[in-house]
Amino acid sequence: MYHHILLVLMVILHHAQPYRADGPGSWSLLLPSIGISAMHMQLLPNDRVVIYDRTDFGTSNISLPNGKCRPNSDDCSAHSVEYDVGRNSIRPLMVLTDVWCSSGTLMPDGSLVQTGGWQEGDHVVRIYKSCDTCDWREMISGLSQPRWYATNHMLPDGRQIIIGGRQAMNYEFYPKKSANEDAIDLPFLVETNTPDVENNLYPFVFLNTDGNLFIYANDHAILFDYAKNQVVKTYPIIPGGDPRNYPSTGSAVLLPLRLVQGKVADVEILVCGGAPKDAYANANTEKFDKALDTCGRIKISDPDPQWVMETMPLARVMGDMLLLPNGNVLIINGVSAGVAGWELGRDPVLSPVIYRPEKLTTCRFEVQNPSTIPRVYHSTAILLRDGRVLVGGSNPHDKYEFSDVLFPTELSLEAFSPLYLDPSLSGLRPKIISPKSKTLRHGDKLTISFKISCPIDPNLVWVTLVSPSFNTHSFSMNQRLLILEGGNTTVSLGKSLYQVGVKVPPSGNIAPPGNYLLFVVHLEIPSEGIWVRIP
Numbered sequence: 001m002y003h004h005i006l007l008v009l010m011v012i013l014h015h016a017q018p019y020r021a022d023g024p025g026s027w028s029l030l031l032p033s034i035g036i037s038a039m040h041m042q043l044l045p046n047d048r049v050v051i052y053d054r055t056d057f058g059t060s061n062i063s064l065p066n067g068k069c070r071p072n073s074d075d076c077s078a079h080s081v082e083y084d085v086g087r088n089s090i091r092p093l094m095v096l097t098d099v100w101c102s103s104g105t106l107m108p109d110g111s112l113v114q115t116g117g118w119q120e121g122d123h124v125v126r127i128y129k130s131c132d133t134c135d136w137r138e139m140i141s142g143l144s145q146p147r148w149y150a151t152n153h154m155l156p157d158g159r160q161i162i163i164g165g166r167q168a169m170n171y172e173f174y175p176k177k178s179a180n181e182d183a184i185d186l187p188f189l190v191e192t193n194t195p196d197v198e199n200n201l202y203p204f205v206f207l208n209t210d211g212n213l214f215i216y217a218n219d220h221a222i223l224f225d226y227a228k229n230q231v232v233k234t235y236p237i238i239p240g241g242d243p244r245n246y247p248s249t250g251s252a253v254l255l256p257l258r259l260v261q262g263k264v265a266d267v268e269i270l271v272c273g274g275a276p277k278d279a280y281a282n283a284n285t286e287k288f289d290k291a292l293d294t295c296g297r298i299k300i301s302d303p304d305p306q307w308v309m310e311t312m313p314l315a316r317v318m319g320d321m322l323l324l325p326n327g328n329v330l331i332i333n334g335v336s337a338g339v340a341g342w343e344l345g346r347d348p349v350l351s352p353v354i355y356r357p358e359k360l361t362t363c364r365f366e367v368q369n370p371s372t373i374p375r376v377y378h379s380t381a382i383l384l385r386d387g388r389v390l391v392g393g394s395n396p397h398d399k400y401e402f403s404d405v406l407f408p409t410e411l412s413l414e415a416f417s418p419l420y421l422d423p424s425l426s427g428l429r430p431k432i433i434s435p436k437s438k439t440l441r442h443g444d445k446l447t448i449s450f451k452i453s454c455p456i457d458p459n460l461v462w463v464t465l466v467s468p469s470f471n472t473h474s475f476s477m478n479q480r481l482l483i484l485e486g487g488n489t490t491v492s493l494g495k496s497l498y499q500v501g502v503k504v505p506p507s508g509n510i511a512p513p514g515n516y517l518l519f520v521v522h523l524e525i526p527s528e529g530i531w532v533r534i535p
């Protein structure tokens, strides 16, 4: 049995040599055109993905259904589509007001609540609940402040918080407790705003396990009690002091939260990439500075948290960071020079990189096989239930431009398959037999049975919960991965069948209400996920 496991480990280690051109992972083109450029994406609990760009990009390459046109307009094209993962097909949707550079979060009932945008869309709250004939519903004055480039996150009480945005140094909630519930000032957004450049848009926001919010903007971060409007803690400036938020767009993740005895001992944030301080001004004079090649990692659960810096094998601005079901971090998309914004990025980075948080510092990064399609400004990436990563978008132009430009508007959808999906490893992949899906309550015990054709080591079994995040502008809002307690209690029932009992996290601070993907992982190889819901 251990001989078997050793062999697998050797396969994985063999692939773990960094800097290899023929690295692991593979790409496939799913659809050459979905008709729009995927600027925003959200996976929904029926395995469809709602995608939209902006309503003022000009005519898209997909028509609205049934000969419809936009109100008071000769534009009869769609600016939002629904992608059906199983059928690999799309359906056009009608979004009425401008959703450009907006934000959102999936609600516990499975609908996407999306907020803000540009011009007539900047106060709008839009709801998309998927079905075969469903479409967007819009509430014109759903927000109390205009929000453009804001960040949303799910809260333990089932509401979402909406933070910041251009010239919106405050936050508010959806749904509101009363119609006149107003926005609340957040001076941190004033402090982190660089005059004429900003560098603090789409702040990186995560719910800490103590119920406070970790908010990172520009070059530093706070722990924030949103209920009392109080800064609980101020973190040190990231070494180097270079900006990491739009337009110097880096990305960030909350590293996997491991539950032991109902608690999470270590809460860590990883911020990667971005652009040097003067990069935005320089890019506007046609000088494209090399992107940052550093990541900062900070244990926010420490009494005296300090940044620890690491160097990526590839410099990157506008990279997306995604948590894979096995707890590794995928860094994908973006460019290696310039900044975000119209025409300001250069030198696409075609190779993703995987970061293994649990490995020794010297062998955490692993370069993956490259795509052939540049994914520059306004590109996106999200995790799918089967473990693939859906990649789309890229349009650094004010309108759709398909010729005579450095980076033509990209309408295609691709999938990146990490090494764990390699057919040679299929015999080692767990398959969840039951449940098929489930509604869970905090503190519940959940029994899962799964099949795997090779013998397993219970100490190497993880059961993970991943929240499907809202992705735009290189940040995945509401992204979270929990390693449940009890993976090591896996027992064999014979005939390749196994059973494991795990505990649902005890509180909404650790696992806010919502839909999650649940995976059984063995030796870094995840099963297909199942949908579970914490109402």
Ligand SMILES: *[C@@H]1O[C@H](CO)[C@@H](O)[C@H](O)[C@H]1NC(C)=O
Pocket (backbone or CB within 6 Å): 033, 060, 061, 402, 411
């Ligand atoms: C999109 O439509 C434009 C204008 O009709 C056309 O030039 C272009 O080739 C189309 N692009 C794709 C990728 O379909």
Ligand SMILES: *[C@@H]1O[C@H](CO)[C@@H](O)[C@H](O)[C@H]1NC(C)=O
Pocket (backbone or CB within 6 Å): 260, 486, 488, 489
């Ligand atoms: C599983 O791991 C936990 C936490 O490390 C430990 O307390 C427990 O005894 C282990 N259980 C088994 C069956 O190994």
